[in-house]
Amino acid sequence: MRPFTVHTGIAAPLDLANVDTDMIIPKQFLKSIKRTGFGKNLFDELRYEDEGQPDQECTGRPLRQDFVLNQPRYQRTSVLLARQNFGCGSSREHAPWALDDFGIRVIIAPSFADIFYNNCFKNGLLPIVLHEEEVDQLFREVNSTEGYQLTVDLEAQTVTTPSGTSFSFLVDTFRKHCLLKGLDDIGLTLEEADRIRAYEEKRQQTAPWLFAPRSL
Amino acid sequence: MSGKTLYDKLWDAHLVQQRDDGSALLYIDLQLLHEVTSPQAFEGLRLAGRKPWRVSSNLATPDHNVPTTVLERKSGVDGIADPVSKIQVTTLDDNCNEFGITEFNMTDIRQGIVHVVGPEQGATLPGMTVVCGDSHTSTHGAFGALAHGIGTSEVEHVLATQCLVAKKMRNMLVRVDGQLNPYVTAKDVVLAIIGKIGTAGGTGFAIEFGGSAIQSLSMEGRMTVCNMAIEAGARVGLIAVDQTTIDYVKDRPYAPKGEQWDMAVAAWQDLVSDADAEFDEVVVLKAEDIKPQVTWGTSPEMVIAIDQPIPKAEDQTDPVKRESYARAWKYMGLEGKETLGDIVLDRVFIGSCTNSRIEDLRAAAEVVKGRKVASTLKQAIVVPGSGLVKAQAEQEGLDKIFTEAGLEWREPGCSMCLAMNADKLGQGEHCASTSNRNFEGRQGFGGRTHLVSPAMAAAAAIAGRFVDVNDLVKQ
Numbered sequence A: 001m002r003p004f005t006v007h008t009g010i011a012a013p014l015d016l017a018n019v020d021t022d023m024i025i026p027k028q029f030l031k032s033i034k035r036t037g038f039g040k041n042l043f044d045e046l047r048y049e050d051e052g053q054p055d056q057e058c059t060g061r062p063l064r065q066d067f068v069l070n071q072p073r074y075q076r077t078s079v080l081l082a083r084q085n086f087g088c089g090s091s092r093e094h095a096p097w098a099l100d101d102f103g104i105r106v107i108i109a110p111s112f113a114d115i116f117y118n119n120c121f122k123n124g125l126l127p128i129v130l131h132e133e134e135v136d137q138l139f140r141e142v143n144s145t146e147g148y149q150l151t152v153d154l155e156a157q158t159v160t161t162p163s164g165t166s167f168s169f170l171v172d173t174f175r176k177h178c179l180l181k182g183l184d185d186i187g188l189t190l191e192e193a194d195r196i197r198a199y200e201e202k203r204q205q206t207a208p209w210l211f212a213p214r215s216l
Numbered sequence B: 001m002s003g004k005t006l007y008d009k010l011w012d013a014h015l016v017q018q019r020d021d022g023s024a025l026l027y028i029d030l031q032l033l034h035e036v037t038s039p040q041a042f043e044g045l046r047l048a049g050r051k052p053w054r055v056s057s058n059l060a061t062p063d064h065n066v067p068t069t070v071l072e073r074k075s076g077v078d079g080i081a082d083p084v085s086k087i088q089v090t091t092l093d094d095n096c097n098e099f100g101i102t103e104f105n106m107t108d109i110r111q112g113i114v115h116v117v118g119p120e121q122g123a124t125l126p127g128m129t130v131v132c133g134d135s136h137t138s139t140h141g142a143f144g145a146l147a148h149g150i151g152t153s154e155v156e157h158v159l160a161t162q163c164l165v166a167k168k169m170r171n172m173l174v175r176v177d178g179q180l181n182p183y184v185t186a187k188d189v190v191l192a193i194i195g196k197i198g199t200a201g202g203t204g205f206a207i208e209f210g211g212s213a214i215q216s217l218s219m220e221g222r223m224t225v226c227n228m229a230i231e232a233g234a235r236v237g238l239i240a241v242d243q244t245t246i247d248y249v250k251d252r253p254y255a256p257k258g259e260q261w262d263m264a265v266a267a268w269q270d271l272v273s274d275a276d277a278e279f280d281e282v283v284v285l286k287a288e289d290i291k292p293q294v295t296w297g298t299s300p301e302m303v304i305a306i307d308q309p310i311p312k313a314e315d316q317t318d319p320v321k322r323e324s325y326a327r328a329w330k331y332m333g334l335e336g337k338e339t340l341g342d343i344v345l346d347r348v349f350i351g352s353c354t355n356s357r358i359e360d361l362r363a364a365a366e367v368v369k370g371r372k373v374a375s376t377l378k379q380a381i382v383v384p385g386s387g388l389v390k391a392q393a394e395q396e397g398l399d400k401i402f403t404e405a406g407l408e409w410r411e412p413g414c415s416m417c418l419a420m421n422a423d424k425l426g427q428g429e430h431c432a433s434t435s436n437r438n439f440e441g442r443q444g445f446g447g448r449t450h451l452v453s454p455a456m457a458a459a460a461a462i463a464g465r466f467v468d469v470n471d472l473v474k475q
Ligand code: SF4
Pocket: B063, B064, B113, B114, B115, B134, B136, B352, B353, B354, B413, B414, B417, B418, B435, B436
């Protein structure tokens, strides 16, 4: 996984609560068996006037002018500002894959849905929870300032605005460690293989039916 | 010290390692796999040269993409008209063959929606940890199992290590006391709960559903309730084990047998929250207050009882809510409409992992029996949750009741719940659906979904609009 240390980039305001994973990446694009190439269909229904199809060339499609990421000033967005309960709905990891493929590295919101939040970390994306008032302030500032950039420092756990104001955020130590180093979770867990086997042996004594071989 | 909740017990029993930072390694007993969220996980395994840790703990079946017309289904995978869907289903077959994972493929009578198949086979058992790359894995919590959806990276992690890196959730109890009114079902109960606590109300919690109204539900009903825990933001929904649970599991193909059965049943008695267990939050509803529910907007929390007026954006005091209500009104085309009855329906969908089990089909059949689908409707389809549910329904003659009333009887799969196959809504069309999500575009681009119970969907099919099923059956 790509490590995340410090990131500075253009912020864009997505002023919608409860943005669900169907909005982030509609289901017709989930048919791919790859992890990449979802960026052009990120927010497909909010972004384009027509209904998108998998494997379709997107450059000529009619854009919805009112959608934030279509505006010229947000073309190179890498920090997405969002409202509460961002990423609710399905478990599809295609949502963070699409955000990542589009170039988003950080999402800042007052709250996230659990599965989505978790999926971000597995893909080198950083979801940041800030207080409602802090998010409000960022929304106001980004709306009024063209080229507004935010700097996110994972080690220091801070989000810094162009004027130098810093907000701090919380992140689990383990997730932070993995993200900073770009570590592969599976490799880390396999270092505990002995523990897992020991658990299995013990469990097999008390609940043997859980280990019965399937013969159907 | 206070006692343990059911969730605490399940967590403790599966803890392989607790880390200082609050994260933990949790042992996984059962992983269910389907074609949409697994290909990248298998690919990851292959690239890293890894093997599944315990092959027999996995069970796979294609469901999201499979076509549901008899014609397309006749020739198995080859019959899938959409080439992209075909690749995905073929990929699942290939991966299961390569890694030796049991799969109920498209031609197997046991194929169906993962969350219907697991319990039906007795693969899902009380006290287990169950995961699947699908958020509605919460369904299996109805068995007193710790079950939740995971992402594809985690699917790969569980395949490779049999463990999940997890963090303990907080405990919430949702108690529904009393006796449900006629034609008020598990679906209405869970919609009412979501209406009360909101789609983010359960975020970070494992919700245990309890109270006399929950206890009186069948296993099918309990699965419906737990299925939609995720729509209240909770990854985990749970219901304590009782005799209803044990009776359902007994003699299922994968259920323990003989001596191991007795041992298991004895162990399962403990799968209840201790009387003195403390919950971080408790929500109480009165069963008598719950009426048949219908969603009017684009989030499951935008739900009202059939006799309530549709709430207006301008009446909302919270600005974020006002904004999202206004957006939902526009998307749902509610201008000039006052009540749910003013909405003219285009389609009706009875199916999905929420409501496609035998009991759901019986409830819908009872309502449509001897009646005819409204002529204004473009389509009404019934999609059983699995091949075995379909066979059972046919044995009971339910398929005849449906087709005579003018509903289509289909082959098992997710179908119009998420419209990855050909079953979908046209732009602007209103659908009474027994599924679980009414998000924008969920059932098709520009489609308008209203979530209801099977009985309410059946009544809507007959009337062509939303009516209280109680009124319809009286006629
Ligand atoms: S029926 Fe719908 S909600 Fe259930 S697993 Fe299939 S797509 Fe997901």
